[in-house]
Structure formats: C-alpha cells, structure tokens
Amino acid sequence: MNRGLICLIMSACIFTLSGAALAAPSQVSVTDYGARGDGITDDTAAFQSAMNAVKEKGGTVEVPVGNYLIKTHLNIPAYVTLEGIWKIPTAFTQMKGSTLLAVEGAGSETGTPFITLGPNATIKGLTVYYPDQKPDNITPYPWCVACAGGDNSSIIDCLLVNPYQGVDFGTRASGRHYIRGLYGQPLRRGLFVDKCFDIGRIENVHFWPFWNWDEKTGIRDWLWKNGEAFIFGRTDWEYVFNTFVFGYKVGYRFIKTKDGAMNGNLLGLGADASNIAVLVEETQAPGLLFTNGEFVSIAEDHPAEVVVKNTHTGVVQFQNCSYWGSSDQIARVDGAGTVSFNGCNFLGWNRKRNKTPAIELYGGNLLVNGCNFMGDSPQLSLRGKAISATFIGNHANGPLAVTNPAKADLQIGLNTVQKPPAKPKEEAGAIIIDDRDSQPLIRYVGQWLTADAPGAEGDYYLGTHWAFKGNGESRAIFTPDVPKSGRYTVYVYFGPDPGSDHASNEPITIRSAGGTRTVRVDTRPQNNHSAKWVKIGTYRFSAGRKSTITLTNNADGNVLADAIKLIPIH
Structure with a gap:
C-alpha cells in the first residue's frame, strides 16, 4: 500500500479518536x-x-x-x-x-x-x-x-x-x-x-x-396564620391539574402584579384545613375555570372556602366542585366581576349558628345554578354594591332563605326544598338544645368545627360540633329556656370517637340557681360514654334564660358539643 495513503489513514484515525476523547x-x-x-x-x-x-x-x-x-x-x-x-x-x-x-x-x-x-x-x-x-x-x-x-x-x-x-x-x-x-x-x-x-x-x-x-410545636397555628400554598400572578392560560394542599392560611391565591393577572384551566384542585381555600384578588377577562375541585376551610377566624376581593373585575367559574368543613360560609364575593357556581355541593357553613348565609354577594354579579345546599342555614344574601344574581334550579336541605337588602337584580326560581328529618323523641317535658340550634339557645366562642353527617350513626341529630384540645379558649354555651323554676337532671350527649382522640376529662360547667359547678367526663368509647346521653347531675334552675351549661376544650383530647337535655324532677 502506498506509504502516503497509510499515513493519511492513520492521521484520520488519530484525529477521530482524539476528537472523541475531547468531546464533552x-x-x-x-x-x-x-x-x-x-x-x-x-x-x-x-x-x-x-x-x-x-x-x-x-x-x-x-x-x-x-x-x-x-x-x-x-x-x-x-x-x-x-x-x-x-x-x-x-x-x-x-x-x-x-x-x-x-x-x-x-x-x-x-x-x-x-x-x-x-x-x-x-x-x-x-x-x-x-x-x-x-x-x-x-x-x-x-x-x-x-x-x-x-x-x-x-x-x-x-x-x-x-x-x-x-x-x-x-x-x-x-x-x-x-x-x-x-x-x-x-x-x-x-x-x-x-x-x-x-x-x-x-x-x-x-x-x-x-x-x-x-x-x-406551634407549627399548625403558624401555618394557619402565615402559610400560602399557591400564588398566581400574570400567567396566560395556565394549566393546573390534580393539586392538593393541607393546613395553610390560603390554599390558592390569585393576585394582580405589575405584569397582570391570571387566566387558566384548573382541574381537580383540592385545599383542606385552610382558612381561605381560594382567594381571588384579580383575574383576566377570560377567567379562572375551576372544575372538580374540593375545598375545605376550618381554620382561624371567619373561615370561608372562597373569598373574592373588591379589586376583582374578571371572571371566576366553579363547575362540579364540593365545599365543606366547619366554615363560617362558603363564599364572600365582592368587586365588579362575575362569579358562578354550577352543579356544586355546599356543606358545613354557619358553624357559629348565627344565621350566616352560605354565599354573600357584596359587589359584582353572581350565578348559582343547579347546586345542592346540604344544610338548614340561609343560602344567599345580596348586600352592599351587588349588581345582579341568578339563583335557579338549586336544592336546599332547609328552608329557602335568599335575601336581597341591596335591591340588586335577582332572578330566582325552580328551586326545591327538602324537609329535614324529625328530631329524636325524648322524655315528656324534657328541654333539648341541639348544636344546630341558633342563638340565644347556643353560642360558640373560639374555634369549633362541625362534623355534618345527616343520618350518621351515633351523632344526636345531623352531625355535631367539636374542637381541638386546648386551654379553654373554645367554648360552647348552652342557654336553656326553663319554663318553671325547680330541680332538673342535666344530660350531655357524646357521639362516637372514630379517630380515638376524644378527651378523658372534658369539662362541663353548670351555672344554675344553686351556684356553679364543673364536672369532667371521660368521653372515650372504652368508658361507655360514646353515642349516648351521659348524666351530669341534678341542679336547681330558675325560670327563664338565667342558667348556662358550658363545654370547653380545656381537656387532654378533642371535645364535643352535640346536645344537652334537662329533665324536670317532679
């Protein structure tokens, strides 16, 4: 072979190998x-x-x-x-x-x-x-x-x-x-x-x-006061799919920055144990499209699943979403934009039993169509600068209660109401206050949650109120209207303990004509105090609303406030 050709081939091979060796x-x-x-x-x-x-x-x-x-x-x-x-x-x-x-x-x-x-x-x-x-x-x-x-x-x-x-x-x-x-x-x-x-x-x-x-450690309360899980500013047609947050002050927050606000497709979003699950300050005109969402607000003061601020001018649509927990209300809506709820389930609002409606509209426009209000509290109130609302084809488990003090353009019709089940029968002359009664019969101070489960086995009637263990900052104050002065035996109802976290020493304080006395009850099921009336004692009561029975969370476990009963001693 020609010596020059051999040298050329060898040079090419050496160059190739060295190039490979030097390649990144x-x-x-x-x-x-x-x-x-x-x-x-x-x-x-x-x-x-x-x-x-x-x-x-x-x-x-x-x-x-x-x-x-x-x-x-x-x-x-x-x-x-x-x-x-x-x-x-x-x-x-x-x-x-x-x-x-x-x-x-x-x-x-x-x-x-x-x-x-x-x-x-x-x-x-x-x-x-x-x-x-x-x-x-x-x-x-x-x-x-x-x-x-x-x-x-x-x-x-x-x-x-x-x-x-x-x-x-x-x-x-x-x-x-x-x-x-x-x-x-x-x-x-x-x-x-x-x-x-x-x-x-x-x-x-x-x-x-x-x-x-x-x-x-305090981390739970810290997150409820400070934590924000998602914050969206300007983003053009964001796709958000199958997300979940737990234990934050705000689950999903939508703001306007110097670059603008968001529009997007939000499918399968969840927020649990929040103060505000969805907080909307502004959106683009094409809107936020929520579908198949699950939102739960229970934490801190005035929890609500949806809050739309007075800065809002865009569109928010909720389709086939569910809202529950021990919230004050489902939605507080303000601004000049439009918010709609279609085919949604609402459960567990008005936790303080002070007749707070599920949805309040303070400004802008609202559409509520084909939704299920699974509670006996008011559904809707139009206030402030509310412009218009439609409330059509919905179902309510309690009396239809839609008010319009703002005198907005309200179109309402084709709604159905389900009569609630009868309360359990008790002894003749018994005075019963259930946790679902309203003030002045029952008043809640501090943070109370609800386990709303119509027909649930063990609860007295349509669920119960409960509170995390604490130092007495959460109080449920029952004020019976006693028809006649005399001696009455006091009972308190305690439901089941599915999480095995109930208190062994829940305090019940009776303030009556005979003075004030506190009795502690072991509410754990192994002590046979689950899902039954527990006798607290016999006390003298004056006629009228002069006495109280108070349950607090100053205990070593979670506490219940379900129902109380007074039976007269003849």
Whole structure:
C-alpha cells in the first residue's frame, strides 16, 4: 500500500479518536467530581463542576444515594438535568435516597435561591431538606428553587421537605414551565408563578405535612396564620391539574402584579384545613375555570372556602366542585366581576349558628345554578354594591332563605326544598338544645368545627360540633329556656370517637340557681360514654334564660358539643 495513503489513514484515525476523547460528556455523576454525600463535607463545588462539564451541549448529572451538604447554592445551567434516584414523588425521604441539605441564607426571605434553573434545565428525583429549620421557631430562608429567567424550566418527582419558600417561577420570566410530581411542606409560600406569557403546566403537586404537624410545636397555628400554598400572578392560560394542599392560611391565591393577572384551566384542585381555600384578588377577562375541585376551610377566624376581593373585575367559574368543613360560609364575593357556581355541593357553613348565609354577594354579579345546599342555614344574601344574581334550579336541605337588602337584580326560581328529618323523641317535658340550634339557645366562642353527617350513626341529630384540645379558649354555651323554676337532671350527649382522640376529662360547667359547678367526663368509647346521653347531675334552675351549661376544650383530647337535655324532677 502506498506509504502516503497509510499515513493519511492513520492521521484520520488519530484525529477521530482524539476528537472523541475531547468531546464533552453527556452523562456524569457528582461523585466523579468529588462529591462525598456524607452530610458533612461541602459538596457544592463538586455538584457545580459536574453540571458545568455537561453544559456545552446539554446532559444529565446523576446524584447517587447520599446526603449531600450544599453550603451555598447551585446553578443548573441551560439544557442540564440534575437527577437523583427517585422515579416517583416521595414522602418522608429526608436523609434517604438523593438528599440535598440546604443551609444558606437563614434569617432572610431575600437572597440567592438554593437552586436556580436555567432555560430548559431540570431537577428530577431529588429530596431537599433544611436540617436547621425548627418547627417551634420557624426561620426565614430564600426560595428553595427558582428560575433564572427564560422558558422551559422543569421540576419532576421531587420532595421539598421543609423550605420556608418553595418554588419561585415568578420573580423572573418562566414561560412554558413544567412542574410534575412535586411534594413538600413549604412553610411561608409554596409556589409562586408570574411573568408567564406562554402556557405553563403544573400537575400532581401535593403540599402536605411531610415534615411536621405536631400541634405542641406551634407549627399548625403558624401555618394557619402565615402559610400560602399557591400564588398566581400574570400567567396566560395556565394549566393546573390534580393539586392538593393541607393546613395553610390560603390554599390558592390569585393576585394582580405589575405584569397582570391570571387566566387558566384548573382541574381537580383540592385545599383542606385552610382558612381561605381560594382567594381571588384579580383575574383576566377570560377567567379562572375551576372544575372538580374540593375545598375545605376550618381554620382561624371567619373561615370561608372562597373569598373574592373588591379589586376583582374578571371572571371566576366553579363547575362540579364540593365545599365543606366547619366554615363560617362558603363564599364572600365582592368587586365588579362575575362569579358562578354550577352543579356544586355546599356543606358545613354557619358553624357559629348565627344565621350566616352560605354565599354573600357584596359587589359584582353572581350565578348559582343547579347546586345542592346540604344544610338548614340561609343560602344567599345580596348586600352592599351587588349588581345582579341568578339563583335557579338549586336544592336546599332547609328552608329557602335568599335575601336581597341591596335591591340588586335577582332572578330566582325552580328551586326545591327538602324537609329535614324529625328530631329524636325524648322524655315528656324534657328541654333539648341541639348544636344546630341558633342563638340565644347556643353560642360558640373560639374555634369549633362541625362534623355534618345527616343520618350518621351515633351523632344526636345531623352531625355535631367539636374542637381541638386546648386551654379553654373554645367554648360552647348552652342557654336553656326553663319554663318553671325547680330541680332538673342535666344530660350531655357524646357521639362516637372514630379517630380515638376524644378527651378523658372534658369539662362541663353548670351555672344554675344553686351556684356553679364543673364536672369532667371521660368521653372515650372504652368508658361507655360514646353515642349516648351521659348524666351530669341534678341542679336547681330558675325560670327563664338565667342558667348556662358550658363545654370547653380545656381537656387532654378533642371535645364535643352535640346536645344537652334537662329533665324536670317532679
């Protein structure tokens, strides 16, 4: 063979091999660059070096099992995926699998995010844990994950155990973001979206007590006073699918920023144990389209599943949604926009039994059609600057009570009413006050919840009121109207204990003509005080409403306030 040809072939081979050797890798491990994963060594530089090694043409950086201390923060370059071992969203996996330990920025909400995602960058299969955060002394931190500005940043199958702030896809532009399988217990803010001018997608996000919910630490009350799970600013036709939040002051908040407000498709959203499940300050004209939602508000003062502020000018539509809990009301609607409820179920409002309607309209327009009001309290009141309302084809379990003091344009018709079942029969002459009676017979102070279960086995009549154990701040005050002075035997009704969390020492205080006395009752089922009348004692009562029987939560477990009974002694 010609010597020149041989040399040419050998040169080509050498060039090809050297080019392959010099080509940037597409997949590396953080351990290739010195990461230890022992929870002690600072692995920040190793992570960043590994990601920089694949950033030229894009690639994946693997994070094997380990606890990786990151003393500062990480920047995920464009086209790079940082991937741990998890293939599904996990729960309670701190210090397991691929866990990143975040410590920078304690004491301030502002500062560099723990992870910043470039365009087309992804984190996947990771757990992020803040080891220095304490449930009894919540400390601010900067955002856990944020986008650098640009399109197509993604979060897939990750657990953010306890960040003070979860995901910031709003401070910088975040078009076509994609979040799927994100679990965690963000404390102050969960997910913020703004500046999304092209469709973003969020699905299967679950914000729940994956870190701590021990009421003794105070974290439950802290979250009820401060926590906001989702905050949406300007985003154009956002798709939100199958998301759930538990234990926040606000479940879903919709605001107007300098860039505008949101319109979007919201399917299968849930919010439980909130103060306000859905808070709307503003929307775009195309509106928010809620379908198949489940919303529960029980926490703090004046809980309501939906609150629409007086700043609202857009459209909000709820279709085939369910609302329940021990709320003051289902919806308080204000502003100049339009809100509609179609084919929805309403249960558990008017928890203080003070005739609060399920829905109050203070401004704008309202449509309520084909809905089921599963309670005996008022359904609707039009007040203030209410413009118009339709209330058509609905069903109510109690008397139809729709009022219009605003003299708005109200169209009402084709509604049906179901007569409630008769109350249980008791002894002749017995004085009964049920928890569903109204003032002045029964008055609630502090936080009480309701277990509204018409026909439920064990409750006295159509459910019961109950309260978490506490220090006596929650009181149920029964004031019987005694027809004749004399001696009466007092009974209190206690229903079943499905959660095995009832008090062994629920206090009942009787203030009567003979003075004041407190009796404590073991309400646990093993002591045979479940689902029955319990005799408290015999006392002298004066005629009229001069005596009270008060149940409080100053006990070692949850307490009930279901019904009381006075039987005259002849």
